[in-house]
Amino acid sequence: MIGIEGLVFPKCRLCPRQCGVDRNKYRGLCKTKNELEMASYNLHFGEEPPISGINGSGxxxxxxxxxxxxxCQNYPISQLKSAYRQVSTDELAGIMIKLQKRGAHNINLVTPSHFVHLICNSIDKARTQGLNIPIVYNTSSYDREDVVLYLEKYVDIYLADLKYTDSSLSKSLSGVSDYFEIATKALLTMYKTKGALKVKKGIAISGLLIRHLILPGHLDNTIKALEWIENNLPKVPVSLMSQYFPAYRALKFKDINRKLQKIEYNKVLSYLNRTQIDGFIQDYCNNS
Ligand code: SF4
Known part of the structure; x- marks a missing residue:
């Protein structure tokens, strides 16, 4: 078992990019230093039904x-960093408590991987102040296996992507060629530590739910991702998302410069219906 701070200093290797910067002085490939940067927090009602529940996901x-x-559908925050503020670990702990007091069913940490050492510190502090709702780790799954093991005592629910199965696709669209190898190891470790998603009275309490965003023109990628899940994590539910729109730099990429077509969506559904995979399917949502 690792000491997680030891992965950050003196040269950061906290995530699989292992870019090795001194985060006390410089920003890494994740565009951040060793200070929590939060874009927003709120009750959110647009997650999968057992995550949002009635009161919302914190x-x-x-x-x-x-x-x-x-x-990236979230590029103003993740890539351009157009609006955020620095928060201390104490302040983040206070925000977790505030969300719990507002009735949140869980604390949903969106894109946490590059801040995970600081977030764990906040969870420790919040727990001493009475935080007792599940912690959701909402991740691309580009996470180190040893970090996922470390998270066993911090995280209850994984909302984890399986984006790509092909290294040239992950390289051209997300900048890393080893996505599939890294993400599948992370997903297997999440399952090993937390099992499949468990729901009690309609609300998720623990376990892994895998998300996959269908990319236009890349149905083979979606089918291979579903095949991998069915073969390797057959008990884990899948959330299949059709909400893709060409955000950020996507208009420059011929293959993904449009929304998903209904015919593509139907082909994926027809494949899905021939599998044993269970889960959630977003309605076709191309409004153009
Ligand atoms: S967390 Fe950021 S700084 Fe650390 S290895 Fe990953 S990309 Fe680099």
Whole structure:
């Protein structure tokens, strides 16, 4: 088992990019230093039903990201960092408590991987102040396996992506060629430590839920991702998302410069119906 701070200093290797910067002085490939940067927090009602529940998910958005997805749907925060503020670990703990008091079913940490050492510190502090709702780790899955093991005592629920199965696709669209290898190891470790998603009275309490965003023109990628899940994590539910739109730099990429077509969505559904995979399917949501 690692000491997580030891992965950050003196040269950061906290995430699989292992860019080795001194985060006390410089920003890494995740565009951040050793200070928590929070874009916003609120009750969020747009997650999967057992995550949002009735009262909402206590969502905290962090700025920066260890991936550089050219189509990031959240790019003003993750890539451009156009609006955020620095928060201390004490302040973040206070925000977790505030969200719990507002009725949140969980604390939903969005894009936490590059701040995980500081976030764990805040969770420790918040727990001493009475935080007792589940912690959701909402991640691209580009996470180190040993960090996921470390998170066993901090995280209850993983909302974790499986974005790509192909190294040239992950390289061209997210800047890393080893995404599939890293993400699948992380997902297997999440499952090993937390099992599949467990829901009690309609609300998620623990376990892994895998998300996949269908990219236009890349149905083979989606099918291979679903195949991998069915073969390797058959008990884990999947959330299939159709909400893609060409954000950020996506208009410059011929293959993904449009929304998903209904015919593509239907092909994925037809494949899904032939599998044993269970979970959530977003309605077709191309409004153009
Ligand atoms: S967390 Fe950021 S600074 Fe650290 S290795 Fe990853 S990209 Fe580099």
């Amino acid at each position: 969502t905290i958005f962090f700025a920066g990201c260890n991936l550089s997805c050219v189509y």
